[in-house]
Structures are given as C-alpha cells and as structure tokens.
Amino acid sequence: MKVRIKGLGILLLIAGLLLAACSGGATEETDAGGTAVAGTEVTTGAEGAVNVADETKVVHDQFGEVTIPAHPQNLVVLNSIYAEYLIEMGITPQIVLYTPEVEAEYRPAYFKEHGVQIIEIEQYQMNYEQLLALSPDMLLTAGEGMEQSVYDELSKIAPTVALDSNSEMTRAMPKLAAIFDKSEKATSILTEFDEKAKQAREKIAAALGNKTVLVLRVEHDRYxxxxxxxxxxxxxxxxxLGLNSPEAIKDSTVWFNPFSLEFLPEMSPDYIFLEDRTLKGYDTKQSMENLKQSKLWKNLEAVKNDHVFPLKTSEFTSGVxxxxxxxxxxxxVEKLVP
Incomplete structure (x- = not known):
C-alpha cells in the first residue's frame, strides 16, 4: 500500500512539472496603458520574483512604430529635460546626456540625488561611438526636427524612441507618460504647475497691466x-505667464528673429529680459558692448527705468x-512684481 501511494505521488509531481512548463511559454498580454506586451518566457528566482527584463512593447514615435523594452534596464536619455520629466513621474533613467555650458545650475545635483549617471557631451554633436559604449537597451530623445538618418543611426545602437514632440512640457510630458504608463501622475504634475502659473500670471497682470515685455538675445554678431x-x-x-509683447512684434511666429538696433525704438518695451547667449567657444562681449553704448538702447524707457533683467540661456532653453x-x-515674478 505504501509503495502504491509513493508511486502515485511521483506521477502527480511529474504532471505538475509538465503543466508548469506549458504555462511558462510565450504569451501576449496588454499592459495597463493598452499597449501590446510581448512576453517571452517568464522565469522566477528562488524568492519567486518575476524576471521581466525580456518583455517588450510597441509604441509610436516620430518615425512610426518601434519595439522597446517594457522595463528598460539601461535607459539612456539624450535630452536632460526629458530626464527631469521622467524622474518627476517616478521613472528614473540610468544615464542622461548633458551639455554643461547650457544646463541649468540645479540639474547636476538633481540627477545625482536620483542616482542618474551624467555623460557630458558637446552641444549639437551626436557621438554614436560614445552611445554604443554605454550599452543602452533603449534610447529616448525628442523627435521633432530630427533627421531620419540620425534616427536610423541611433536605432542601430538600441531601440530608439524619438518622441513626436519638442521639449515643451504640456506637449512632451503626456506623450512620455503614455509610453511609461504614468498618465495619471503626469496629469497631477501638470495640474499643479498650471495652478502655480495661474497665480504668477495674476500677480504679473495686476502689477504690469498693459505694459510690454521683450526677450532680447545678444549673439556674437547679431541681436x-x-x-x-x-x-x-x-x-x-x-x-x-501672459506677458504682453511689444505691439510691433505681436504677430511674430519665429522663435528668435534677427533685427537691427534701429528697430529698438519701434518695439519700445517697458521691460526687457536680456539674454547673453551662452555657447562653447562663443564670444558676445563686443555685441553686448555695442548694444549698451548705443544711444537707441540708452533712450529706451526700459533702460532708463532700470527695467532690464539678465536671463541665462540655460534657464529657458534646457532648464525647464x-x-x-x-x-x-x-x-x-520677482523682477516684474514690486
């Protein structure tokens, strides 16, 4: 009798193992965001933790569909602004590319605090060999304005998401959130930001009324x-922030427009934020001196009233x-509201 029970137990054990093997095969599921997830064989360790490193999903970017890791283990972000968006949503990339000359002052400490490795690069340069050496399993960057040839080279290194967006927060963050299933968190962040912006906008409007504000960039050979x-x-x-632009430029759809100093009186702003353009190997000293020595500049009401405030390139280009x-x-708000 004991022999028969033992034999039956062995048969049941074998049957259980066979069933487990069958159930561990390839499957296709849907994640919380509705994106198809191709599940390769899922394995468990001694403590029962599921290995999801091989799971993938298909997302859409600037250039079409791309298959990426569902849970990237070495995510390299080519845009430091995107890295900040991700971290605030609870997704910490492993590596971020960083251009010291144009980065906001708070960012290095911010990335260090969150355990993100910083790789310094030259502005406007794409070093494919450097990226390859980082062994990424996914690359993430802004796709708007990117050339197909650049995307193709990046895709040879690792699955690349070139987001169909620029870096502007209300556009980029929801798209990033959809990829990483963080839409609820993104909505919360944007709602909180909108409330802060509303308060700032109201303070500025109360202080300035119809007065105008100009953002002026000084470059090494032009303005x-x-x-x-x-x-x-x-x-x-x-x-x-609801600032009023000078009437003469209110319909301008170009981000930064070249102009001659003779145009200053026509713009005649009440307030000026003056950017001394920062770029590696860039010298704006002569242009800045020429501007400040110009009678056209000195005669502006904003200049006479000491309503000219410095603006760092990093604060509004990458420091957002x-x-x-x-x-x-x-x-x-500090500069415009008494």
Whole structure:
C-alpha cells in the first residue's frame, strides 16, 4: 500500500512539472496603458520574483512604430529635460546626456540625488561611438526636427524612441507618460504647475497691466528678439505667464528673429529680459558692448527705468520642466512684481 501511494505521488509531481512548463511559454498580454506586451518566457528566482527584463512593447514615435523594452534596464536619455520629466513621474533613467555650458545650475545635483549617471557631451554633436559604449537597451530623445538618418543611426545602437514632440512640457510630458504608463501622475504634475502659473500670471497682470515685455538675445554678431508666437519658450513667457509683447512684434511666429538696433525704438518695451547667449567657444562681449553704448538702447524707457533683467540661456532653453520652469517663473515674478 505504501509503495502504491509513493508511486502515485511521483506521477502527480511529474504532471505538475509538465503543466508548469506549458504555462511558462510565450504569451501576449496588454499592459495597463493598452499597449501590446510581448512576453517571452517568464522565469522566477528562488524568492519567486518575476524576471521581466525580456518583455517588450510597441509604441509610436516620430518615425512610426518601434519595439522597446517594457522595463528598460539601461535607459539612456539624450535630452536632460526629458530626464527631469521622467524622474518627476517616478521613472528614473540610468544615464542622461548633458551639455554643461547650457544646463541649468540645479540639474547636476538633481540627477545625482536620483542616482542618474551624467555623460557630458558637446552641444549639437551626436557621438554614436560614445552611445554604443554605454550599452543602452533603449534610447529616448525628442523627435521633432530630427533627421531620419540620425534616427536610423541611433536605432542601430538600441531601440530608439524619438518622441513626436519638442521639449515643451504640456506637449512632451503626456506623450512620455503614455509610453511609461504614468498618465495619471503626469496629469497631477501638470495640474499643479498650471495652478502655480495661474497665480504668477495674476500677480504679473495686476502689477504690469498693459505694459510690454521683450526677450532680447545678444549673439556674437547679431541681436534677436523672441517672437511671442514662436513656440518653445515663447509659450512659457507669453502664454503661461501672459506677458504682453511689444505691439510691433505681436504677430511674430519665429522663435528668435534677427533685427537691427534701429528697430529698438519701434518695439519700445517697458521691460526687457536680456539674454547673453551662452555657447562653447562663443564670444558676445563686443555685441553686448555695442548694444549698451548705443544711444537707441540708452533712450529706451526700459533702460532708463532700470527695467532690464539678465536671463541665462540655460534657464529657458534646457532648464525647464516641473522644477526648472517653477524656478524661472519665480524669477520673472520677482523682477516684474514690486
């Protein structure tokens, strides 16, 4: 009798093992965001933890469909603004590319605090060999304005998501959130930011009324003004904060427009945020001196009233996001509201 029970137990054990093997085969499921997840064989360790490193999903980007890891283990973000968006949503990338000359001052400590490795790069340069050496299992960058050839080269290194967006928060963050199933968190962050922006906008409107604000960029061989309908950071200054642009440029749809100093009296702003363009190997000293020595500049009401405020390139080009944009917002309010 004991022999028969023992034999039956062995048969049941074998049957159980066979059933487990069958159930561990390839499957296709749907994640919480509705994206198809191709599950390769799922294994468990001694403590029963599921290995999801091989799971993938298909997402859409600027260039079509791309299959990416559902849970990337070495995510390299080519855009530091995107890295901030991800971290604030609870997704920490392993590596971020970083251009020291144009990065906001708070970012290095911010990334270090969250355990993100910083790889310094030159602005406007794409070093494919450097990226390959990082052994990423996924690359993430802004796709708007990217050439197909660049995307193709990046895709040879690792699955690449070139988001069909620029870096502007209200556009990029929801798209990033959809990829990483963080839409609820993104909505919460944007709602909180909108409330802060509303308060700042109301303070500025009460203080300035119809007075106008110009964002002026000084470059090494020319001057440019920010068009209020130019997208990018134009949205932040003229939409989010509700600043009034000079009447002469109110319909400009170019982000930064070249102009001669003779145009200054026609713009005649009440307030000026003056950017001394920062770029590696870039020298703006002569242009800045020529501007400040110009009688046309000296005769502006904004200059006479000491209503000219410095603006760092990094503060509104790369230093944006849930943290950086609030810092910039506070700075603008500090300068414009008594």
């Amino acid at each position: 440019r003004f920010m068009g209020p309908k130019g997208g990018n950071s134009s949205i932040f200054f003229y939409n989010t 996001g849930p943290i950086g944009s609030v810092k910039l917002m506070d700075y603008v």
